[in-house]
Amino acid sequence: MTAFGRSIGQAHSTSRAQSDGQARGNHRAGSNDRGRSGTATLVLVGGHEGGDASALRPLVEGGHALRAVGVGRELTLAVSEALAWTDLPVCVVPMTLGRDPQLVADTARALRWAAGPGPQGRIALTEPFGSATHLVGWLRAAAGRVADARPEDSAVLVTAPAAGPFEDAELFRIARLVRQHGSHRWVEVAFDGGDPGLAEGVRRCRDLGARRVVMLPAAFGPAAARPVAARPVAGAEDGGHLLSTSAVAGVLRARVAQALHRLSQGQDGIAAGLDAAHGHGHAHSHGPHDSHDTHGAHGTQPSVGHSDHHSHEHRLHAHH
The missing domain is CATH 3.40.50 (Rossmann fold)
Structure with a gap:
């Protein structure tokens, strides 16, 4: 067990089939060795900075998190598994170093679907790993x-x-x-x-x-x-990796602790995460007669309360 495993959570073996070959330790933030007083289960979400989670999987294999996944269906399945395996909160960390705000927004959308309607429950979206x-x-x-x-x-x-x-x-x-x-x-x-x-x-x-x-x-x-x-x-x-394992562990501890504090106050972070990519992209200007309704082509809602002459930013969206 690494120092991270002792301080953030204890990896538990599981007999479940592992189709993707990941080590699925039921990893709980702040738990003791028997996992009886744990406070959270950790899921990492990777984007382009993490090789779509491939560069994060050694953290799972080392007992540092329950799963490391890409965004979308893979994430919702991982969260569903975590919720089923334990009654602890599930903290989801967008593993960006500050250049992938879209990952945060996409993660929030996936978690909004996974959480369903109603009041906040056991799912918490943490702050991004880094800025x-x-x-x-x-x-x-x-x-x-x-x-x-x-x-x-x-x-x-x-x-x-x-x-x-x-x-x-x-x-x-x-x-x-x-x-x-x-x-x-x-x-x-x-x-x-x-x-x-x-x-x-x-x-x-x-x-x-x-x-x-x-x-x-x-x-x-x-x-x-x-x-x-x-x-x-x-x-x-x-020159080696950007951060040591102990440095990554320290950042994750801080993100999880902050998310759990906010969750205790009824804030799961999902609504805030939906706006993470706002303003990310190229700037352009509208003339005095341009309509905001054309923003629908960007996949956004028409803006309200803006002056006709302004500059703002939109992200280019890939259409599937």
Whole structure:
């Protein structure tokens, strides 16, 4: 049992069939070794920063949570299982590092369906694992960890699985803030499976004059997460995971404790989570005669109480 397992919950073996191969420990926040005084069961939800939960599954295998799943039906099934296995609250954590607000909103929609109508029950949506501000701080700390005696001619290459244009653009902003008060001369960005790719990012760092290039992930997996890219990238060092297991454990403890406090006051976090992606996307302006009714094409309700001349943001939605 890890330190996280002792402080957050005890994994219990189960004889149920495991079609997806995950270790389904009935993991309870704050429980003792026998699981008799537990306070919550933990479910992690992954998006593009967690490889759609694949990068989170080691946390389950290590006894850190009941399940790690993607959003949608997989999530609702996991929550239903958790509710059936225990009478404890089920805390669901959107595992974003701040660049996937859509994951929070999608998780809230799935939980609203799972919770059904009526008053709040045993399901709680926690705050996201991290924010963009957290990510800047975590990357700065990781860059300091891998710095050598000559950071002035070294580069950090911040990597992440490719997502959408707005999420990817946000990583460039974050990298700029990491560089602002860091010791490395360059902080560049590359995407695993995107543009610029990892090899291209390394070449750019070398072209800029970097003697040393260290890759750091802005994601839960390693710097080169996909199997095809898991081999060492020529000319670069792997800086390791962004956060240690103990650091992840500490953040999860804080998220669960806050969610349980709010749940005790009748706030399950789901309604607030539905608005998480509001304003995420590109900005555009309406002319004086444009109708807000055209917003229906974005999948949103017409706005009320806005002036005719304004700017706001909409997220591009994929239609299935």
